[in-house]
Amino acid sequence: MNVAAGSSLPQHIFNVTPNDFVARALQAYEHQLQHNEVYRLYVQAVHKLGNMPADLLSIPFLPISFFKTHAVQSFDGVAEMIFTSSGTTGMQQSRHLIKALSMYEQSFVQGFTRAYADPSQFAWLCLLPSYLERSGSSLIYMAEHFVRHSHHKESGFFLQANEVLIERLECCRQQQIPTVLLGVSFALLDFAERQQHIDLSHCIIMDTGGMKGRRKELTRAELHDYLQEAFNVPAIHSEYGMTELLSQAYSKGHGRYYPPAWMKVLVRSEEDPFDLHDTGAGLLLVIDLANIHSCCFIETQDVGRVYEDGSFEVLGRMDNSDIRGCSLLLL
Structure with a gap:
C-alpha cells in the first residue's frame, strides 16, 4: 500500500475486501511504525518492536487517551483540521490532527x-x-x-x-x-x-x-x-463514532453495530492487555484504515462484545476511564 509521506491520498483504502483486509492493515502498521513517532515509541515501550506481526491479534493498539496528551500523526506538515472531543468542563480534550478532510x-x-x-x-x-x-x-x-x-x-x-x-x-x-x-x-x-x-x-x-x-x-x-x-x-x-476515528459503524436497532469494510473491531481481556480475540466480550479495539494519517489501531475505553459476523455491541465503559462527551449515555 503506497502511503509513504507525501504520497497521494490513498483512496484504495475504501476498496478493501475481507480477503485483503489483514494485508492492508499490516501495511498500515508498517507505515505508521515508520512515520508516527508517538505510535512507534508506544510499540517499543510494550516490547513489540521487532518482527512484523503475523496477524491482527499481534498488533499493538494505542490507548485512546494518547490523543489527549500527544500529537498522534503519521504525516509531516500542518494539519488541515483539528477535531476535538467535547467532554465536560475541566476535562482534557482529545485532539485528532487531520491531514486531509477529503x-x-x-x-x-x-x-x-x-x-x-x-x-x-x-x-x-x-x-x-x-x-x-x-x-x-x-x-x-x-x-x-x-x-x-x-x-x-x-x-x-x-x-x-x-x-x-x-x-x-x-x-x-x-x-x-x-x-x-x-x-x-x-x-x-x-x-x-x-x-x-x-x-x-x-x-x-x-x-x-x-x-x-x-x-x-x-x-x-x-x-x-x-x-x-x-x-x-x-x-x-x-x-x-468518536473524535479519534474517521469512520462510523451504524446500528439499525437493538444496539448491534456494523462497521464498514475498512473498519474492524476486536476485543481484548480487561485483565490482560496482550490477550486479544476476534470475537467475544472485552475491551473494544478498533482498526480504522481511514486513520492512515494518524493511528489506525485504537484501544477504546468501551467494553463490548464482537460477533462472528464482525458486528459488535457496546456494553459499558472501563472503570476509571474519562467519559467522552458524545457517549455520556449510561449503557
Whole structure:
C-alpha cells in the first residue's frame, strides 16, 4: 500500500475486501511504525518492536487517551483540521490532527451509503444543540456536509424541537421524502416528551448518544424503547463514532453495530492487555484504515462484545476511564 509521506491520498483504502483486509492493515502498521513517532515509541515501550506481526491479534493498539496528551500523526506538515472531543468542563480534550478532510468526507459518505443509501437523497434534520454550541466537532462537520449536499431544502440544524422542525418533518412526510432525524439523546428525549406520540414513521431516527448530565440517566435500551413508542418507529438507529476515528459503524436497532469494510473491531481481556480475540466480550479495539494519517489501531475505553459476523455491541465503559462527551449515555 503506497502511503509513504507525501504520497497521494490513498483512496484504495475504501476498496478493501475481507480477503485483503489483514494485508492492508499490516501495511498500515508498517507505515505508521515508520512515520508516527508517538505510535512507534508506544510499540517499543510494550516490547513489540521487532518482527512484523503475523496477524491482527499481534498488533499493538494505542490507548485512546494518547490523543489527549500527544500529537498522534503519521504525516509531516500542518494539519488541515483539528477535531476535538467535547467532554465536560475541566476535562482534557482529545485532539485528532487531520491531514486531509477529503479522507474523512470519503469515509463518512461511503460508510453511510453502504449502510443505507446515498446520503444526498435524504433530508437531514439535525437536532444537535450541545454540538452546535462548540467548535471542532467531527460530528458537526459530517452533519454539515450531509445538509449542504442534500437534494432537499428541508435539511437544516436545530437547537431545539421547535415549530420549524415539526413543520419540516411534516413537509417531508407529505412529500414522502426519505428523512434522517439526527439527534443527541437528551434532545430527542425532550422532543418525545413535549410532542406526545408524534408520528415520525417516515423517518430514520438516528441517536448520537449524549445525555451530558442534563436528564435522569437511562440505559440505552430504556431510552430507545421510549423513543420508539413516542415516535411510532420500528427501531431507533444509532452511530458509533468518536473524535479519534474517521469512520462510523451504524446500528439499525437493538444496539448491534456494523462497521464498514475498512473498519474492524476486536476485543481484548480487561485483565490482560496482550490477550486479544476476534470475537467475544472485552475491551473494544478498533482498526480504522481511514486513520492512515494518524493511528489506525485504537484501544477504546468501551467494553463490548464482537460477533462472528464482525458486528459488535457496546456494553459499558472501563472503570476509571474519562467519559467522552458524545457517549455520556449510561449503557
